[in-house]
Amino acid sequence: MADYYIGLMSGTSLDGADGVLVDLSGAVPQVLQSASTPFPPAFQTELLALNTPGHDELHRAALAANHLAILYAQVVKALLDQASSQGITADQICAIGAHGQTVRHRPQEFADNPLAGGATAGYTLQLNNPALLAELTGLDVVADFRSADLAAGGQGAPLVPAFHHAVFAQPDRAVAVLNIGGISNLTLLPASADTELAGVVTGFDCGPGNALMDFWCLQHTGQPYDASGAWAASGQVLPGLLTALLAEPYLAKAPPKSTGRDLFNPAWLGAQLKGSEECRPQDIQATLTALTAQACARDLVRHAPHS
Secondary structure: OOOEEEEEEOOOOOOEEEEEEEEOOOOOOEEEEEEEEEOOHHHHHHHHHHOOOOOOHHHHHHHHHHHHHHHHHHHHHHHHHHHHHHOOOHHHEEEEEEOOEEEEEEOOOOEEEOOOOEEEOOEEEEEOOHHHHHHHHOOOEEOOOOHHHHHOOOOOOOOOHHHHHHHHOOOOOOEEEEEEOOEEEEEEEOOOOOOOOOOOOEEEEEEEOOHHHHHHHHHHHOOOOOHHHHHHHOOOOOHHHHHHHHOOHHHHOOOOOOOOOOOOOHHHHHHHOOOOOOOOHHHHHHHHHHHHHHHHHHHHHHHOOOO
8 A cells, every 4th residue: 555745855955846746665665756846035035034033033933934835735735636646646645744944053052051951952944834734735744853863962053864864774784874965964874784883873963955056146247047057167266265164164074964054155166266356256155165065075984884
């Protein structure tokens, strides 16, 4: 018997809401349908603004969460419309998984808490309204995927290592799974037949993915992203600037570690680019591309099992 689920995702790239309809009844998940809807520019701007302290945040965040639930519901409708051709109906969907939109991620921001009798861990904040999504779709919704991990001393990110282990682990060789979204993250899977390492799965954020590149591209070309990397390819990597960017302390940290737009944001980039005002924008884009690639490659070399 098929086990149908819908997974919804809107990541650090802030480009839209994506969804898949999957069958989890077999040994390997089967993607049956996929759909997406872009974020309207005004909504994207509001999400970016909510990533930093600002005016009337609670009210604006609540409205943005409602807007996100409506966009999620549109993706669900598109998936179900497509699935109808396969004879799949809404009442066959076990649940929707929707983690929401991260707007603040500070897992290591410890603070003294007299109510807890000492220091308490940091936090991660996702905009979401799972109750509204359930009401709009008529389906069960599973949400709040990160807070339990933080409460147990984890980072709350990345979300996917357990899934990667279930799907990609190999009995005779180690596997690395790299995901480059707004932030890049890496999952390291030891050979599952290795009794000493079996079950020891490592997942962490390497550093910036496309967040800085997208920002720079929009600022200088008016395009939301560098299609096929063509603009970056027209430039040249600036070795001195790349060295300075790679000196960011986060990039040298050992796992567990996670990050987001709280660190890698336009303000961070602006501070790094002081003294580079005469550089060609496409050269800086090429250098930001190299930053993402080298941060991922360095972490792979440092931390991959049996590397």
